[in-house]
Structures are given as structure tokens and as C-alpha cells.
Amino acid sequence: MNTLLKSTLLLLASGAALLSPAYAQDKGTVYYMVPTLIDEFQTGSVSALEMFLEQVGYDLTTLNADNKTDLQQSQMNDVIALAPKAIILAAVDFNALAPSVDAARAAGIPVVQFDRQISSTVSDFTSVAGTIEIGYVAAAEVERLLTEKNGAVAGKVLQVLGDPGDPYTLDIQKGFEEKMAAFPEVTIISQPAMMWEASNAGTIVSDQLLANPDIDIVFGHAAHLSLAAVAALESAGKQPGEVYVMSSNGAPVALELIRDGWMQVEVEQPLYAQAAAVAMFMDKIVAKEPIEPGEYDVLGLASTVTVEDWGPTIKIPGAAITPENVDNPAFWGNGQPPADPITPVP
Amino acid sequence: MPPRQRQALEFVLDNLVWFMLLVVLGIFSAVIPNYFQAGIFANIVEQSSVLGVMSIGLALVIIAGHMDLSVESVAALSAMVTSMLFASSGIGLGIVLTPGWLVVPVSLGAGLLVGGVIGALNGFLVIKVKMNAFIVTLASFIWVRGLVVALSGGRSAQNLADEVRWLGIQRVLGIPLTAYIAILCFVGFSFTLAKTRFGRHLLMIGGNQAAAFRAGIKVDKVLMIAFVLSGAIAALAGWLLAIRTSGATANLGSGMLFNAFAAVVIGGVSLKGGVGSLPGVYAGVLLLSAINTAINLMGLPAHYTQVIHGLLVLAAVLLDTLKQTIRKQLA
Numbered sequence: 001m002n003t004l005l006k007s008t009l010l011l012l013a014s015g016a017a018l019l020s021p022a023y024a025q026d027k028g029t030v031y032y033m034v035p036t037l038i039d040e041f042q043t044g045s046v047s048a049l050e051m052f053l054e055q056v057g058y059d060l061t062t063l064n065a066d067n068k069t070d071l072q073q074s075q076m077n078d079v080i081a082l083a084p085k086a087i088i089l090a091a092v093d094f095n096a097l098a099p100s101v102d103a104a105r106a107a108g109i110p111v112v113q114f115d116r117q118i119s120s121t122v123s124d125f126t127s128v129a130g131t132i133e134i135g136y137v138a139a140a141e142v143e144r145l146l147t148e149k150n151g152a153v154a155g156k157v158l159q160v161l162g163d164p165g166d167p168y169t170l171d172i173q174k175g176f177e178e179k180m181a182a183f184p185e186v187t188i189i190s191q192p193a194m195m196w197e198a199s200n201a202g203t204i205v206s207d208q209l210l211a212n213p214d215i216d217i218v219f220g221h222a223a224h225l226s227l228a229a230v231a232a233l234e235s236a237g238k239q240p241g242e243v244y245v246m247s248s249n250g251a252p253v254a255l256e257l258i259r260d261g262w263m264q265v266e267v268e269q270p271l272y273a274q275a276a277a278v279a280m281f282m283d284k285i286v287a288k289e290p291i292e293p294g295e296y297d298v299l300g301l302a303s304t305v306t307v308e309d310w311g312p313t314i315k316i317p318g319a320a321i322t323p324e325n326v327d328n329p330a331f332w333g334n335g336q337p338p339a340d341p342i343t344p345v346p
Numbered sequence: 347m348p349p350r351q352r353q354a355l356e357f358v359l360d361n362l363v364w365f366m367l368l369v370v371l372g373i374f375s376a377v378i379p380n381y382f383q384a385g386i387f388a389n390i391v392e393q394s395s396v397l398g399v400m401s402i403g404l405a406l407v408i409i410a411g412h413m414d415l416s417v418e419s420v421a422a423l424s425a426m427v428t429s430m431l432f433a434s435s436g437i438g439l440g441i442v443l444t445p446g447w448l449v450v451p452v453s454l455g456a457g458l459l460v461g462g463v464i465g466a467l468n469g470f471l472v473i474k475v476k477m478n479a480f481i482v483t484l485a486s487f488i489w490v491r492g493l494v495v496a497l498s499g500g501r502s503a504q505n506l507a508d509e510v511r512w513l514g515i516q517r518v519l520g521i522p523l524t525a526y527i528a529i530l531c532f533v534g535f536s537f538t539l540a541k542t543r544f545g546r547h548l549l550m551i552g553g554n555q556a557a558a559f560r561a562g563i564k565v566d567k568v569l570m571i572a573f574v575l576s577g578a579i580a581a582l583a584g585w586l587l588a589i590r591t592s593g594a595t596a597n598l599g600s601g602m603l604f605n606a607f608a609a610v611v612i613g614g615v616s617l618k619g620g621v622g623s624l625p626g627v628y629a630g631v632l633l634l635s636a637i638n639t640a641i642n643l644m645g646l647p648a649h650y651t652q653v654i655h656g657l658l659v660l661a662a663v664l665l666d667t668l669k670q671t672i673r674k675q676l677a
Contacts, residue, residue, distance in 0.1 A: 037500040038495060043500030194601055195597065196600075198597075199396065199590060199598065202590060203642065204642050207386070207389055207643055210383060210386050211386075211643045227504050227591060228591040230592070231592040234592070235514055235515050252436060253435070253436055253502050253504050256436070
């Protein structure tokens with residue numbers, strides 16, 4: 001009985017020690033519903049949003065959905081009850097969260113879509129690089145790399161998707177294959193890395209190298225998948241550059257692989273600019289003022305605001321990171337957040 | 347049934363999972379282009395190393411009549427700790443030891459320590475506090491994975507020290523050294539389970555804990571060793587996983603628990619405890635890897651691979667159930 005009591009008290013004390021109170025700043029609290037924290041882009045988005053929102057006077061509280069749609073729906077319900085100044089949502093499932101968005105807006109809470117666009121309902125603001133567009137940029141880079149390697153846009157590409165239940169990876173695939181359809185001499189082999197787990201990606205690459213030894217490019221849908229892909233290439237006795245490697249999201253690990261010569265291209269999601277755009281427009285979003293369409297300068301990137309059926313949307317172009325520009329501090333993977341504070345849009 | 351025929355049938359039943367493996371390899375080799383080649387078989391053995399080692403610890407606890415759901419998260423934590431200490435990029439501290447080879451035993455020791463401590467905590471709560479093993483290890487499954495995310499901040503550590511990576515790159519007969527480590531583990535623990543007093547006690551406790559206690563077996567001590575071993579072996583699996591991927595990400599190893607359970611069940615270990623052998627478990631792991639490789643090579647649409655994987659595992663378990671039925675009829 002004593003042991004049981006002591007163990008229970010110890011567990012409760014440990015749990016309590018991990019809790020810390022939240023402090024609101026001048027303009028109030030904004031909630032960020034992050035889909036997962038096991039991805040460097042997502043953890044980077046938390047710190048970037050925190051930093052930029054603080055610069056314009058808001059406090060950010062983040063809730064992690066662990067990639068579970070139902071959990072994120074429950075979190076939305078809870079947050080609506082807290083009546084924050086705004087909710088920033090990076091949806092686990094683009095469509096399943098639409099009713100939660102409607103519920104928040106009906107309660108008078110503005111909703112911002114971050115990184116993952118929901119087009120089936122209206123939101124107050126959307127800041128995206130565009131997952132389909134990432135596929136387009138990747139296709140353009142594959143076209144360039146194959147021409148460089150084989151003298152023509154012909155060859156074999158192994159596309160390592162993320163979890164096939166995640167719309168994020170399916171949109172990249174859609175954009176990529178849409179553009180690659182113009183090149184019938186390119187064979188694309190697509191395999192999913194279940195649960196976005198890196199060793200699954202390594203296994204796919206090991207197997208495919210034996211079944212298709214003439215693979216020219218391995219395209220992973222996230223940088224951490226490429227880490228395992230490169231380990232598999234190394235284990236198979238390949239040298240850097242023998243099989244081209246590319247991936248998307250711009251995480252630090254990818255930039256390291258480019259510097260090491262293993263990776264040729266990383267398609268960046270402009271994390272800092274995406275987060276800065278949200279903060280720049282936050283006063284207007286909270287005040288429910290109209291957001292004018294047009295060109296805006298977001299951390300030096302020319303970005304366009306358009307008013308779509310689902311509300312005002314800013315699209316910030318993603319960039320291809322190559323050995324030539326890998327050290328550019330503007331890439332979030334280099335871990336150098338912009339030094340100058342942002343200014344809210346008047 | 348004539349004794350010879352009966353003997354032959356019992357031999358087949360005892361080793362059914364190995365026959366299933368041979369049949370499956372034969373079918374895949376005949377049907378799937380590029381499957382039948384030495385490199386693919388080497389890949390199957392290599393891919394089995396992490397899951398195989400993890401399954402050993404899980405099998406030991408299940409044979410003892412308990413459950414350890416924490417093995418996947420313990421492996422992830424061990425991989426993360428190893429990578430954070432000895433990987434040079436990302437969140438890796440890039441600790442360098444002199445001479446360089448010291449990094450192998452030190453990283454392994456750090457991983458095993460982490461796993462052993464979590465295993466001991468699980469064992470303490472199950473044996474001393476008398477909590478249900480399913481709930482205790484489910485809680486560990488959750489909090490240990492949470493610890494991995496918290497320690498890493500969601501970031502990854504990469505470029506593991508060359509001296510450790512060497513084990514994943516260096517091949518003997520086309521198979522990486524890490525796979526030999528897994529095979530050695532199976533041989534060692536198979537011997538332990540079948541030929542030592544600890545192994546026999548584990549089987550007896552799993553079969554009937556009260557009877558084992560009355561027979562004078564130190565049940566609590568044996569169970570505690572089983573939980574500590576399970577944690578430490580899971581940590582070894584994590585160490586191998588980090589070597590395989592040259593680092594660790596926060597979700598490394600996700601989903602392996604279910605495959606480990608499938609391998610253990612296919613391998614003939616009874617979830618009720620008291621029955622099972624490790625060679626069968628290894629065959630189960632090889633079978634799952636053979637199926638996984640087949641799916642990788644078949645070029646199926648991404649959405650269907652999980653369905654096929656699940657159905658093939660179900661088919662394997664159904665065959666195992668059939669085996670049990672035939673065995674009962676023979677008895």
C-alpha cells in the first residue's frame with residue numbers, strides 16, 4: 001500500500017512539475033493548432049510564429065494534435081470555449097476540420113489557415129506556400145537534374161511519399177506528377193513511407209535500388225526521409241552524387257546533406273515568410289478589417305494576396321535550395337531568423 | 347496414423363513458420379520481377395535486424411505471461427540518446443572519443459542503460475506495485491515517446507560517428523554486420539530460453555505462475571529480469587535503428603510495435619504465456635520483411651499497400667491457427 005501511495009504521489013508530482021502557466025501579453029492570446037511536433041518544419045513553425053507574433057504584441061499558445069484529426073477537432077472545441085483573439089490552424093485533415101473552422105468563426109473568433117489550405121470553407125486569412133506548388137517546383141528541378149545527368153528529360157525517379165493517409169504528401173505528389181506527365185520518358189516509381197517513418201524510407205530505397213539499379217533520382221517528400229535514403233545509398237556502396245537525392249520542406253538536415261554532397265536539391269517551404277505574413281496581418285484579422293488584395297513584401301519575398309472563395313490568401317513562393325545557394329540565411333533551415341522586427345500592415 | 351508419418355507431421359507443425367517463409371519466398375520469387383536475387387534476400391535479412399531484436403524482448407515478456415507495449419518507444423529513446431550524443435549534425439552533440447572505436451561500446455552502453463532503467467521501472471510497477479502490465483507498459487509507450495519528442499524538440503540528429511556507422515555499412519557475405527548482431531542475439535537468447543534454468547523458469551511462470559511459485563521458483567526475480575531484459579533488448583534495437591538511419595528523428599520506429607507483435611504471434615508464441623521459441627519468432631520477422639519487400643517491389647498504388655500488408659499478416663496468423671487445430675487433433 002505504501003509503495004502504491006508513494007508511486008502515485010511521485011507520478012503526480014512529476015506531472016505537475018511539467019505544467020507551467022501561460023502569460024498573456026498586451027494584445028491577447030492567439031492559439032496555434034500545430035498538426036504534429038515530430039517534424040522539423042512544424043517545430044520551426046511554432047518558434048517562428050511565437051517570435052513574429054510577439055513582435056506585434058500577441059502571445060502564442062500552441063496545441064499539438066499528434067497528427068490525429070479527432071484530437072485536433074477536440075482541441076478546436078476547447079479553444080473556442082476560451083475565446084482567444086484568433087486561432088491559427090495547420091489542419092491535420094484539410095476537410096475534416098472545416099466544421100470546426102465554421103464553429104470558431106460563428107463564435108466570433110477569426111481563423112487563420114497556416115501552411116495547409118482549407119478551400120471547402122471560408123477562413124479569415126490563409127498563409128501558404130502551396131503543397132501542389134511544391135510539387136511543381138520539384139518537377140522543374142527533376143527536369144533540370146535529368147537533363148544535366150542524362151542529356152535529356154529521361155530516366156527513373158523514385159518518389160518516396162510520406163504516409164498515404166496524409167493529404168500533404170498526396171498534394172505534393174499530385175503537383176509533381178501533373179508536371180512530370182509532360183515527360184513520357186521519365187518513369188516514376190512511387191512508394192509510401194508509412195507514418196512518415198524514416199527507416200521505412202530507407203527500406204524502400206534499399207529494395208528499389210536492387211529492383212531498379214538505374215534509378216537516377218530519389219525524391220522524398222520530407223527532409224528526414226532523405227536522411228534514411230542517404231544512409232541506404234551509403235550502405236549500398238553509392239558515392240555522393242551517384243544517385244541524385246532531393247526532398248521538400250527545407251529542414252536543417254536537408255541543408256546538411258546538400259553541403260555533404262549527397263543531396264542536390266531541397267524545395268523550401270518559406271517557413272519564416274509564411275509565419276511573418278500571419279503576424280503582419282494579425283491586427284487586421286483580429287479587428288476583422290478587410291485585407292486588400294495585391295503585392296506585399298514579406299521578408300524580402302514578393303508575395304501576392306488574392307481574395308479567393310475561401311477568403312484572403314497570401315501565397316509565398318517556395319524556392320529550390322541547391323549547393324550554390326545553400327548558405328543563404330533566408331532559408332529557415334539555416335536557423336538564422338530575420339534580425340529586423342516585422343511591421344504590421346496598416 | 348503410423349508413427350513415422352506422425353513424426354513427420356509434427357516436424358512440419360513445429361517448424362511451420364519456416365515452411366511458410368520458404369513458400370512465400372518461392373511464390374514472390376516466381377511472381378514478382380527482380381525479387382529472386384541475392385541482394386533482395388540480403389535486404390530481407392538486414393531489414394529484419396531491428397524488428398527481430400525488438401521482438402526478442404517482447405517475446406520473453408509474453409512467454410512469461412505478461413506484456414510489454416513500451417518496446418517501440420524505448421527503442422526510439424535509445425536511438426535518440428545515441429544520436430544526440432554521437433551524431434555530428436542537427437541536434438547531435440558530436441562527442442568524439444579517443445580512440446574512436448570507443449564510441450561503439452559507449453553508445454551501446456548508454457542505450458542499454460536507458461532501456462534497462464525503463465524496463466526496471468516497468469517491472470517494479472508490475473511486480474511490486476501489482477499494476478497491470480498492459481496498462482503500465484502502455485503508459486510507458488506514451489511517456490517514453492513523449493520524452494523523445496521533448497528531448498529532441500522535434501528535430502533530428504544525423505551523421506552518426508563513422509565508427510558506429512561502419513557496423514551498418516560493412517558487409518560480410520553481402521549482409522551488414524548489424525544483421526549478424528541480430529542473428530547472434532537470436533542464437534544467444536534461443537539458447538538461454540531452451541537450455542538454461544532462467545529460460546525454463548520463464549516458460550513455467552508463463553504457463554502457471556502460481557504453480558511455479560509453489561515449486562519454489564523466485565517468480566518476482568525472474569519476472570523482473572524479463573522486464574529489464576525486454577527494455578535493454580529494445581534499446582539494442584534502437585541502437586541498431588540509429589546505425590541503420592545514421593541518426594534519429596522524433597518519430598523513428600513508429601509502428602514497429604505492431605509488427606513486433608505480429609512477428610511474435612506468427613512465430614508461435616502464445617499471447618497467454620508459457621509457450622514459444624525464439625527461432626520461430628525470427629522466422630516470423632523474416633516473413634514480415636519478405637512481405638514488406640514484396641510490396642515495395644510490386645509498385646502498388648500507395649493507398650493499397652497497408653491493406654495488402656494487413657491481409658498477408660492475417661493470412662499468416664490464420665495458417666498458424668490452423669496449425670494449432672491440427673496439433674490438438676493429433677494430441
